[in-house]
Amino acid sequence: MERIKPRLAYLALAATLAACARFTALSPATWGASGNTSQTSAHLIPRVQNCGVLDAGSPSRFVCNGKVYTSFQLAKLRENEAKKYASGQ
Amino acid sequence: MNSPRWKRAVASAVAGAMLAANLSTLAFAQSPSPRGITLYEDAKTGALYRKPGRGRVAVTLGFDEPAPAPAPVVEKQVQELKQSNEELRAEFDSSQQKLLSENAALQTRVDKIEPAWIDYLDNFRNRYRVGTVVFGGYKLYTHTGFGPQQYDNNQWPGPGNNLYNSFDIDRAYLNFYFFPTPDWTLRLTPDVYKSYGTATPTSNSHNSSVSSNLAGDLNYRIKFASIQYNKALDWLSDATEGNVLQIGAIPNPMIPWEEHLSTFRYVTASPWNYLGLSSAQFGLSLSGPVKFNELEYFDYGAGVFTNAKYSQLEQSNTKQVMGRISAYPFGSKWDTQGLGITGFYDYGYNNAPPDNASLNTGFGPNPNAFGHVANAHLTRWAALLHYTAEEWGIAAEYDQGHNSFPGANLFTGNGPTVFFTPPATATAAGGTTSPYGVPYYNFSAMTAALLGNSRTVQQGFDLMGHVHIPETPLRLIGLFQWFEPNSKVNNDPLDFYRYMVGVEWQINEFVRLAVDTQNLQFYHDQTPFSTTYANSFADVFLPVPNTKTGKGAVFAPPSSITDPVPRDTHVVELNLEFAF
Numbered sequence: 001m002e003r004i005k006p007r008l009a010y011l012a013l014a015a016t017l018a019a020c021a022r023f024t025a026l027s028p029a030t031w032g033a034s035g036n037t038s039q040t041s042a043h044l045i046p047r048v049q050n051c052g053v054l055d056a057g058s059p060s061r062f063v064c065n066g067k068v069y070t071s072f073q074l075a076k077l078r079e080n081e082a083k084k085y086a087s088g089q
Numbered sequence: 090m091n092s093p094r095w096k097r098a099v100a101s102a103v104a105g106a107m108l109a110a111n112l113s114t115l116a117f118a119q120s121p122s123p124r125g126i127t128l129y130e131d132a133k134t135g136a137l138y139r140k141p142g143r144g145r146v147a148v149t150l151g152f153d154e155p156a157p158a159p160a161p162v163v164e165k166q167v168q169e170l171k172q173s174n175e176e177l178r179a180e181f182d183s184s185q186q187k188l189l190s191e192n193a194a195l196q197t198r199v200d201k202i203e204p205a206w207i208d209y210l211d212n213f214r215n216r217y218r219v220g221t222v223v224f225g226g227y228k229l230y231t232h233t234g235f236g237p238q239q240y241d242n243n244q245w246p247g248p249g250n251n252l253y254n255s256f257d258i259d260r261a262y263l264n265f266y267f268f269p270t271p272d273w274t275l276r277l278t279p280d281v282y283k284s285y286g287t288a289t290p291t292s293n294s295h296n297s298s299v300s301s302n303l304a305g306d307l308n309y310r311i312k313f314a315s316i317q318y319n320k321a322l323d324w325l326s327d328a329t330e331g332n333v334l335q336i337g338a339i340p341n342p343m344i345p346w347e348e349h350l351s352t353f354r355y356v357t358a359s360p361w362n363y364l365g366l367s368s369a370q371f372g373l374s375l376s377g378p379v380k381f382n383e384l385e386y387f388d389y390g391a392g393v394f395t396n397a398k399y400s401q402l403e404q405s406n407t408k409q410v411m412g413r414i415s416a417y418p419f420g421s422k423w424d425t426q427g428l429g430i431t432g433f434y435d436y437g438y439n440n441a442p443p444d445n446a447s448l449n450t451g452f453g454p455n456p457n458a459f460g461h462v463a464n465a466h467l468t469r470w471a472a473l474l475h476y477t478a479e480e481w482g483i484a485a486e487y488d489q490g491h492n493s494f495p496g497a498n499l500f501t502g503n504g505p506t507v508f509f510t511p512p513a514t515a516t517a518a519g520g521t522t523s524p525y526g527v528p529y530y531n532f533s534a535m536t537a538a539l540l541g542n543s544r545t546v547q548q549g550f551d552l553m554g555h556v557h558i559p560e561t562p563l564r565l566i567g568l569f570q571w572f573e574p575n576s577k578v579n580n581d582p583l584d585f586y587r588y589m590v591g592v593e594w595q596i597n598e599f600v601r602l603a604v605d606t607q608n609l610q611f612y613h614d615q616t617p618f619s620t621t622y623a624n625s626f627a628d629v630f631l632p633v634p635n636t637k638t639g640k641g642a643v644f645a646p647p648s649s650i651t652d653p654v655p656r657d658t659h660v661v662e663l664n665l666e667f668a669f
Contacts, residue, residue: 048595048597048598049561049562049595050557051479052477052478052479052480052482052557053352053555053595054349054352054423054424055349055424056222056352056354056355056601056666056668057220057222057264057668058218058219058220058221058222058262058264058266058668058669059220059668059669060598060599060668062598063423063424063426063479064479065479066422066423066479068423068424071598071599071668071669072598074598075597075598075599078598
């Protein structure tokens with residue numbers, strides 16, 4: 001029994017460190033994309049100026065935080081955000 | 090006198106009696122007795138008489154009012170009548186409500202009834218897409234020289250026209266996509282082009298010509314017109330889902346892919362595109378990704394195409410084959426993400442009619458200098474190492490070709506007039522003046538000798554990339570291309586490099602603007618180039634008969650070409666892209 005207790009303590013310590021390591025590995029820019037915060041919430045919606053250009057066409061495509069968007073999708077997100085801001089929500 | 094009086098008295102009495110009787114009858118009619126009128130019926134004949142008599146029976150005619158009912162019965166009848174009225178009213182109200190309800194339902198149904206054309210448009214709307222891609226801008230040529238065009242519709246005047254500047258529409262796609270079913274896609278893309286040329290008949294084979302239809306302004310032509318099957322290899326495995334089969338005027342496997350890789354097609358052309366390989370030909374191709382576990386490990390394109398590009402008439406009886414394969418050893422999450430290795434190969438022929446194959450071609454006084462070059466094959470290949478992230482990308486490319494860069498490709502931007510149309514005296518018949526004294530003729534003949542023969546080898550190296558400036562809508566973009574048009578030539582005056590550097594502003598989802606400088610530099614020193622050495626590639630510097638002096642006199646070619654290196658071209662540009 002006395003041998004088991006140190007092992008449990010080590011396991012608990014390892015789990016704590018692993019959790020901390022995962023938390024610190026997430027940069028603020030990825031919090032929104034990781035699921036806790038919606039992509040469409042304030043300040044975290046993808047802006048075309050910060051996205052990578054994939055293809056210029058009909059429509060153009062961009063990649064933002066690992067997700068591919070068309071130009072129309074990005075424009076709609078931006079416009080919806082502007083409407084929310086204008087209505088004070 | 091007494092007798093008439095008597096008669097008149099009797100007559101008056103009778104008339105009064107009759108009138109009285111009539112008045113009594115009228116009185117009955119006006120106000121009938123509660124019991125009606127009593128007459129007397131003859132029992133035998135049934136005749137009615139006013140007065141009783143023998144055999145007559147009294148008959149009372151008229152209202153036979155019942156005797157007054159007792160009060161409870163009347164009240165009951167009144168109650169029944171009221172109840173009946175209320176029931177009728179309730180029934181009426183119910184019917185009214187039902188009618189109103191039915192009217193509302195009917196109105197709703199009528200409102201929902203849509204004309205057939207709306208249904209048609211709804212179906213149509215889900216099965217087509219319309220867009221446009223427009224490149225335009227302003228170009229200031231601080232220094233003008235000969236050289237390849239930056240891309241289509243980009244020509245400028247040659248040396249001596251410094252500070253030439255222009256506003257241009259370089260591309261104006263109208264993209265129409267139709268999706269009748271998920272399996273099939275039809276694409277139609279007209280594009281603007283700037284027509285050049287004099288309105289003279291154009292030879293389309295050794296023995297035939299076609300009249301010119303050049304208008305000299307911006308015209309529209311079909312850039313892409315293709316039918317695409319979107320499930321070409323779905324039957325093979327999950328890994329090849331989404332591979333497409335295309336037929337028509339279609340993008341080739343290399344140029345559009347590399348334009349995606351570089352991301353700034355609206356600013357300048359990709360390396361092989363700059364060297365003359367168009368982005369579209371008529372043909373048949375298969376392309377698509379190969380995915381495992383949602384990661385793309387390969388991306389390929391392969392097909393058979395015309396030797397002519399999309400805007401040319403196919404004249405050959407051969408075709409070219411092209412293939413590209415890109416490998417992503419760590420798997421790509423989107424497009425070209427991550428580390429990639431790409432190889433491209435193209436094997437084709439000059440776009441020449443079959444009956445030209447047996448004919449020699451040449452330049453100036455030697456019409457046979459190049460031999461059967463019209464029948465020669467050409468190759469292009471490229472090897473790329475590239476890495477793409479969201480915020481930046483870089484690609485290094487090595488190119489090699491065979492007979493893929495004749496003088497006509499070097500001068501797609503503009504070239505010496507005497508290259509396209511040598512002086513009249515530059516023939517085996519000669520003339521009264523020397524062609525070797527015509528400006529740019531020696532340079533043109535040298536270019537033809539070095540690039541026009543069928544044994545040329547091309548070699549090049551390219552570097553291109555882009556990087557986003559954090560917290561800004563700006564990106565830095567750049568491209569460097571070094572190229573040897575014929576690597577077999579020592580100190581080739583035509584060796585060049587070009588570079589583009591600029592800043593790109595992503596204004597919104599649909600518009601980009603770039604400020605950049607583009608430069609073409611022939612980097613060798615102006616060392617005189619030996620005509621004897623030039624003749625070792627193609628014998629174009631020959632003595633030309635001097636018909637003025639006669640007696641076997643000739644105009645001898647120069648021993649060397651002075652100033653064989655073309656002038657550089659430097660441009661400051663403002664490029665705009667609108668993609669919708």
